Amino acid sequence: MKKILITGGAGFIGSHVVRRFVLHHPEYHIYNLDALTYAGNLENLRDVENAPNYTFVKGDIVDASFIDSLISENDFHGIIHLAAESHVDRSISDPMSFVMTNVVGTVNLLNAAKKAWAGDMAGRRFYHVSTDEVYGELHDPGTFFLETTKYDPRSPYSASKASSDHFVRAYHNTYKLPVVISNCSNNYGPNHFPEKLIPLMIHNILNNKPLPVYGKGENIRDWLFVEDHARAIDVIFHKGVNGDTYNIGGHNEWTNIDLVKLLCGLMDKKLGRAEGESAALITYVTDRAGHDLRYAIDATKLSEELGWKPSLQFEEGLERTVDWYLNNKEWLHNVTSGEYKGYYDSMYVNR
Ligand code: NAD
Ligand code: DAU
Numbered sequence: 576m577k578k579i580l581i582t583g584g585a586g587f588i589g590s591h592v593v594r595r596f597v598l599h600h601p602e603y604h605i606y607n608l609d610a611l612t613y614a615g616n617l618e619n620l621r622d623v624e625n626a627p628n629y630t631f632v633k634g635d636i637v638d639a640s641f642i643d644s645l646i647s648e649n650d651f652h653g654i655i656h657l658a659a660e661s662h663v664d665r666s667i668s669d670p671m672s673f674v675m676t677n678v679v680g681t682v683n684l685l686n687a688a689k690k691a692w693a694g695d696m697a698g699r700r701f702y703h704v705s706t707d708e709v710y711g712e713l714h715d716p717g718t719f720f721l722e723t724t725k726y727d728p729r730s731p732y733s734a735s736k737a738s739s740d741h742f743v744r745a746y747h748n749t750y751k752l753p754v755v756i757s758n759c760s761n762n763y764g765p766n767h768f769p770e771k772l773i774p775l776m777i778h779n780i781l782n783n784k785p786l787p788v789y790g791k792g793e794n795i796r797d798w799l800f801v802e803d804h805a806r807a808i809d810v811i812f813h814k815g816v817n818g819d820t821y822n823i824g825g826h827n828e829w830t831n832i833d834l835v836k837l838l839c840g841l842m843d844k845k846l847g848r849a850e851g852e853s854a855a856l857i858t859y860v861t862d863r864a865g866h867d868l869r870y871a872i873d874a875t876k877l878s879e880e881l882g883w884k885p886s887l888q889f890e891e892g893l894e895r896t897v898d899w900y901l902n903n904k905e906w907l908h909n910v911t912s913g914e915y916k917g918y919y920d921s922m923y924v925n926r
Contacts, residue, residue: 582636587762607620618909681742685752704757707824710726720758729865730865777897781904788857798827800895807883
C-alpha cells in the first residue's frame with residue numbers, strides 16, 4: 576500500500592483533504608502529521624480516525640531532525656503539505672512564527688524528501704498547498720490572478736507563503752524534486768476556526784456579540800467551498816504536471832459587508848429572529864494594517880487542463896456551513912473555550 580503524508584491534516588482544509596483521501600483512496604495509507612497548534616483539532620477527524628488506512632502523527636515541521644527521521648523511515652509515495660500558520664491578523668502581530676512554520680518548516684520537508692527520494696524520484700510527488708495572497712491585491716474589476724501573475728505579497732503571512740513557494744520551485748529546478756503547487760482563494764465550510772471572517776461572524780451572531788467589519792467592509796474576497804478545494808487537490812495530486820502551478824478559485828466575489836449581511840439574513844431565518852436583528856450587530860472597526868483590497872482567481876487552467884470546476888453555488892454552500900455550525904455548537908464551544916486542549920488561545924474570537 577502506498578503511503579501518503581499529509582501535513583496540517585487536523586486543521587480546517589487539511590481535515591477535509593485527509594477525509595477525502597482516506598475515504599476515496601483505500602489504495603493509500605494516509606499519515607496525518609500535525610503539531611496540534613491552536614488551529615489543529617483531532618475532533619475534526621473523529622469520523623475517520625479508526626479507518627484502517629489512517630494514522631495520526633503528532634509532530635512539528637520546524638523540527639528538522641524529527642522530519643528527517645519520519646520521512647527517511649517511511650517510504651512515502653507523496654507528500655501533501657498544508658501545515659501552516661494561516662491567519663493574516665496573527666502574522667501582523669507575530670511574523671516570526673510564520674517564518675518558522677511556513678518557511679523553515681517547508682524547507683525542512685523539502686530537504687527530507689530530497690534526501691529520502693534521491694535516486695528514486697519517479698512517481699513521487701511533493702504537493703505544496705499555497706494561497707492566492709502571494710499575488711498581492713487587485714484593483715480593477717475584471718482583472719484576475721493568473722498562474723503567471725507576478726508575486727507581490729503584502730502581509731507577513733503572504734510573504735511567508737510566497738517564500739515557501741519559491742523554495743518549492745527552487746528544489747524542482749535545482750534538485751529535480753517532483754513538485755506541484757496550487758494557489759487557492761478563500762475557503763469556507765465546516766470546521767473553520769472561528770477567528771476567520773465567516774465562522775467568526777456565525778459565532779458572534781449566535782452569541783449576540785458585535786460583528787467586527789474591518790474598515791468600510793469594501794474589501795473583496797473570492798470564496799470557495801472547502802470540499803471543492805479538497806477535490807481540486809485530489810485532481811492536481813494525481814493529474815498535475817511536475818513543476819506546474821494551478822490556481823484554484825470559486826469565481827465568487829463578495830465584498831465583506833455584503834457577505835456579512837447575507838449571513839445575517841440567513842441566520843435570522845435559521846434562528847427565528849426578526850429580519851435585521853442580526854445585522855444590527857454589525858460594527859465597523861479599525862481596518863487591518865495593509866489590508867489587501869481584492870482577490871480574484873482565474874482557474875481556467877485547472878478547469879481546461881484537469882477538468883475541475885467548483886460544484887456548489889455560494890448560497891447553498893453558505894447554508895450548509897451555517898447548518899453545520901448550528902448542529903455542532905459543542906465543537907464551536909470547545910474550540911473557543913479551550914475545553915478541547917485544556918487551554919484557550921485566540922486573540923480574536925472573544926473580543
Ligand atoms: P489552519 O490554520 O486551519 O490549519 C493549519 C494546521 O497546520 C493546523 O492543524 C495546525 O495544527 C497545523 N500546524 C501549524 N503549524 C504546524 C507545525 N509547525 N507543524 C505541524 N503542523 C502545524 O489552516 P487552513 O486554513 O486549513 O490552511 C491550510 C493550508 O492551506 C495553509 O497552508 C494555507 O496557507 C493554505 N490556504 C488556506 C486558505 C484558506 O482560505 N483557509 C486558502 C488558500 C490556501
Ligand atoms: O485568500 C486565501 C486566504 O484567505 C488564505 O491564504 C488565508 O489563510 C485565509 O485566512 C484567508 O485570508 P483572509 O485574510 O482573506 O481571510 P479572513 O477570514 O481573515 O478575512 C476575510 C476578509 O474579512 C478580509 O478582507 C478581512 C475581513 N475581516 C476579517 C475578520 C477576521 C473582517 O472584516 N473582520 C474580521 O473580524
